[in-house]
Amino acid sequence: MRAITYDRYGGIDALRLGDAPDPEARTGCAVVDVRAAALNPKDALFRRGRFARLSGRRFPKFTGVDFAGVVRVAGEGSGVAVGQRVFGALEEWRYTRGTLASRVLVRAREVAPLPDAVDFETGAALALTSLTALQALRDIANVRAGDRVAIHGASGGVGTIAIQIARVLEASVVTTSSAANLDLCRRLGADEALDYSAAPIQKMRGALTCIFDVFGNLPYARVRACLRPGGAYVSTVPTPAAIAHELAARLFGGRRRLVVVRSRRTDLETIAAWAAAGRIHPEIAMRVPLEHVAPAFELLESKRTRGKIVVTPEPCAAQTLAGSRS
Numbered sequence: 001m002r003a004i005t006y007d008r009y010g011g012i013d014a015l016r017l018g019d020a021p022d023p024e025a026r027t028g029c030a031v032v033d034v035r036a037a038a039l040n041p042k043d044a045l046f047r048r049g050r051f052a053r054l055s056g057r058r059f060p061k062f063t064g065v066d067f068a069g070v071v072r073v074a075g076e077g078s079g080v081a082v083g084q085r086v087f088g089a090l091e092e093w094r095y096t097r098g099t100l101a102s103r104v105l106v107r108a109r110e111v112a113p114l115p116d117a118v119d120f121e122t123g124a125a126l127a128l129t130s131l132t133a134l135q136a137l138r139d140i141a142n143v144r145a146g147d148r149v150a151i152h153g154a155s156g157g158v159g160t161i162a163i164q165i166a167r168v169l170e171a172s173v174v175t176t177s178s179a180a181n182l183d184l185c186r187r188l189g190a191d192e193a194l195d196y197s198a199a200p201i202q203k204m205r206g207a208l209t210c211i212f213d214v215f216g217n218l219p220y221a222r223v224r225a226c227l228r229p230g231g232a233y234v235s236t237v238p239t240p241a242a243i244a245h246e247l248a249a250r251l252f253g254g255r256r257r258l259v260v261v262r263s264r265r266t267d268l269e270t271i272a273a274w275a276a277a278g279r280i281h282p283e284i285a286m287r288v289p290l291e292h293v294a295p296a297f298e299l300l301e302s303k304r305t306r307g308k309i310v311v312t313p314e315p316c317a318a319q320t321l322a323g324s325r326s
Contacts, residue, residue, distance in 0.1 A: 017293070089127040099124075148209055164281070174193075
């Protein structure tokens with residue numbers, strides 16, 4: 001099969017497209033022919049060696065966690081059938097990746113059926129972003145109908161889905177983004193779309209049930225007074241301080257939290273149902289073949305991507321669909 005790999009930690013120039021061994025199915029797993037995958041900021045962090053102590057020094061390494069495709073081989077207990085359309089996300093905390101490839105090995109909890117009404121690119125673009133937003137808002141912040149949620153950095157892959165999931169949960173939504181993306185946030189369901197350059201969240205003292213810091217650059221100390229009693233500040237970026245506060249919150253309680261995303265089939269099924277019903281949809285910034293992954297990573301790492309970048313294993317013409325401003 002063809003796959004994107006790297007044989008050292010480093011920049012985008014470390015990436016290589018070449019042949020790799022086909023994965024072999026085993027009990028509780030399936031091999032999926034990948035029809036679409038998606039890029040995530042953590043793909044770049046892994047490649048740079050940010051998690052080298054956990055992912056190790058054994059090379060080559062693969063990249064990508066989101067996927068959508070067709071089951072090629074179904075191992076016993078995989079919960080899927082040969083020929084079935086599926087989507088999902090590899091468990092991030094396994095520190096293994098590999099969806100930027102022709103085929104990928106997935107565990108039963110990492111995969112769910114993809115409804116016929118949802119295309120492969122949509123499935124790949126939704127998987128990890130929706131798991132992140134759903135688990136942050138529903139499970140950690142306990143968002144309920146009537147709550148007021150602020151989403152900081154709302155125009156990226158996770159942010160655009162978080163707006164929609166917050167609305168599915170019947171919360172009111174305040175977003176921050178660049179001025180160029182205010183209309184996008186409103187179109188996706190924001191009740192108030194604000195320019196982050198004016199530090200709008202800091203002015204909402206005692207008004208918010210949840211602050212979802214998607215970009216990971218909104219210091220908790222600056223916004224904690226904006227939370228209502230029992231409210232939660234949730235970050236997506238696993239800095240040492242964020243991990244320490246998350247562990248303390250789990251042991252002793254606390255409002256400063258980190259979303260540690262887990263692949264769950266039940267959550268993927270919920271996401272698929274919402275997508276099939278038209279309640280959530282991804283903003284796709286760019287579609288590229290594996291051959292054009294390097295420039296796609298350049299856009300991703302600029303932190304100015306609007307929505308998701310989708311990658312197809314089969315050759316296709318690279319296509320930019322949306323602006324590249326955050």
